Amino acid sequence: MRVLISGAGIAGLTLAYWLRHRGIEPVVVERAPNGRMGGYAVDFFGTGYDVVERMGILDRLRSHRLPIDRVEFVGAPGRPGTRMSEALLGRVYHGPYLPLMHSTLEATLLDAVADVEIRYADSIAEVDDTGADVEVGFASGGSERFDLLVGADGIHSLTRELVFGPESRFLRPVGCSLASYPVTDRYNWGRMRAHYTEPGRQVAVYPSDERGKLIALLVFRSPHNENVPRGLRTDLLRTRFGGMGWLTSALLAEAPAGESVFMDRMAQIVMPSWHRGRVALIGDACGSMTLVSAQGVSMAMAGAYILAEELASDAGHERAFARYQARMYPEVRRRQNNALLYARLLVPATPAGVTAQSLVSRVLARQAFAPLLRRQFGSESILLPASAELGRG
Numbered sequence: 278m279r280v281l282i283s284g285a286g287i288a289g290l291t292l293a294y295w296l297r298h299r300g301i302e303p304v305v306v307e308r309a310p311n312g313r314m315g316g317y318a319v320d321f322f323g324t325g326y327d328v329v330e331r332m333g334i335l336d337r338l339r340s341h342r343l344p345i346d347r348v349e350f351v352g353a354p355g356r357p358g359t360r361m362s363e364a365l366l367g368r369v370y371h372g373p374y375l376p377l378m379h380s381t382l383e384a385t386l387l388d389a390v391a392d393v394e395i396r397y398a399d400s401i402a403e404v405d406d407t408g409a410d411v412e413v414g415f416a417s418g419g420s421e422r423f424d425l426l427v428g429a430d431g432i433h434s435l436t437r438e439l440v441f442g443p444e445s446r447f448l449r450p451v452g453c454s455l456a457s458y459p460v461t462d463r464y465n466w467g468r469m470r471a472h473y474t475e476p477g478r479q480v481a482v483y484p485s486d487e488r489g490k491l492i493a494l495l496v497f498r499s500p501h502n503e504n505v506p507r508g509l510r511t512d513l514l515r516t517r518f519g520g521m522g523w524l525t526s527a528l529l530a531e532a533p534a535g536e537s538v539f540m541d542r543m544a545q546i547v548m549p550s551w552h553r554g555r556v557a558l559i560g561d562a563c564g565s566m567t568l569v570s571a572q573g574v575s576m577a578m579a580g581a582y583i584l585a586e587e588l589a590s591d592a593g594h595e596r597a598f599a600r601y602q603a604r605m606y607p608e609v610r611r612r613q614n615n616a617l618l619y620a621r622l623l624v625p626a627t628p629a630g631v632t633a634q635s636l637v638s639r640v641l642a643r644q645a646f647a648p649l650l651r652r653q654f655g656s657e658s659i660l661l662p663a664s665a666e667l668g669r670g
């Protein structure tokens with residue numbers, strides 16, 4: 278069986294690995310000219326951790342762990358902040374926790390699929406599901422037949438657009454946008470991620486994997502769901518974050534040209550079915566949760582792992598797709614619902630809302646609330662134990 282995977286991100290590369298591992302031939306097409314750089318960190322724990330452990334790449338990832346041991350919510354001038362200690366984070370994540378640059382994870386997955394054909398700087402352009410196979414037309418010209426097509430092409434998936442319908446049918450914006458870029462460490466920064474909130478805007482700072490470099494993450498309310506042209510991104514940030522306290526003016530002064538700023542609306546993808554005929558979706562393409570879930574990577578990797586497992590079961594692609602969705606969908610919806618709640622609280626619109634947020638974070642930072650946070654984040658792995666999978670037929 279030959280499977281075309283659209284997108285060489287976390288979901289696509291993980292699927293390529295596990296398909297190959299189970300004797301199915303993957304071919305990957307990636308729009309970017311080569312491996313992308315995701316200039317932001319991901320909190321990595323739970324199911325994703327389980328998947329990389331089974332791939333045997335955990336040691337390499339561990340050696341790139343970001344130096345983050347605690348989270349601080351910086352108080353308004355004259356007000357106390359809140360600290361979530363390493364011990365508390367350990368109880369919330371309920372197991373190993375590995376903060377990583379997104380690019381580190383992608384690069385490690387790329388190495389793990391070195392023997393898989395990856396066609397860079399190309400994209401699917403047309404899809405014709407004939408019933409017997411899928412004929413895919415490529416942007417570079419020409420077409421080719423595959424047994425199956427899997428869209429792992431992220432929140433703005435073209436596979437979804439071509440096969441399931443326009444993005445507007447499935448995209449649920451949460452009313453905020455985010456931007457991220459690297460800055461120089463002029464602050465003798467410790468091993469922490471710090472957040473500072475004012476009405477309608479929040480700034481977070483944490484160490485990157487490069488010595489002397491930090492990452493600035495800026496989140497702001499954008500209720501009108503606007504899409505900002507690349508060239509205008511820095512100007513927009515200076516307008517939205519102008520006059521904000523804490524380190525913000527220094528961080529804004531270091532913002533690169535708009536083209537180099539990562540910016541997107543925070544949104545979820547909610548769709549009733551993740552497969553149609555010989556085409557299926559995985560990762561953010563069908564189940565984006567937003568970064569507040571801290572589970573996007575884990576669910577992308579879990580979906581890839583489970584889809585490969587079901588496709589290898591010889592039950593036929595229709596049953597495999599249905600079983601993949603039945604196993605993954607409730608997990609993703611639960612995390613989406615929880616993330617929606619947190620996303621609404623993330624950037625309060627009013628001073629009273631900011632005060633309430635600060636009180637809530639102080640309460641949640643108590644050890645006693647760790648089990649509640651653990652349930653909210655869905656930190657437990659959703660994979661069957663490896664030993665149990667051997668027995669499944």
Ligand SMILES: Cc1cc2nc3c(=O)[nH]c(=O)nc-3n(C[C@H](O)[C@H](O)[C@H](O)COP(=O)(O)OP(=O)(O)OC[C@H]3O[C@@H](n4cnc5c(N)ncnc54)[C@H](O)[C@@H]3O)c2cc1C
Pocket residue numbers: 283284285286287288289306307308309313317318319320321379399400401429430431432433434435436455457494559560561562565566567568570571572573574575577
């Ligand atoms: C700032 C930020 C912080 C985050 N923090 C966390 C966190 O702490 N924990 C966590 O678990 N998750 C986090 N996430 C979410 C996480 O990054 C995503 O859920 C995850 O990367 C989804 O993986 P994916 O492979 O589905 O999509 P992506 O990583 O978006 O990969 C999609 C790939 O498809 C390619 N592509 C797109 N269109 C085409 C096309 N037409 N043809 C070919 N290729 C195409 C893209 O170039 C890309 O390589 C965060 C996200 C952001 C933006």
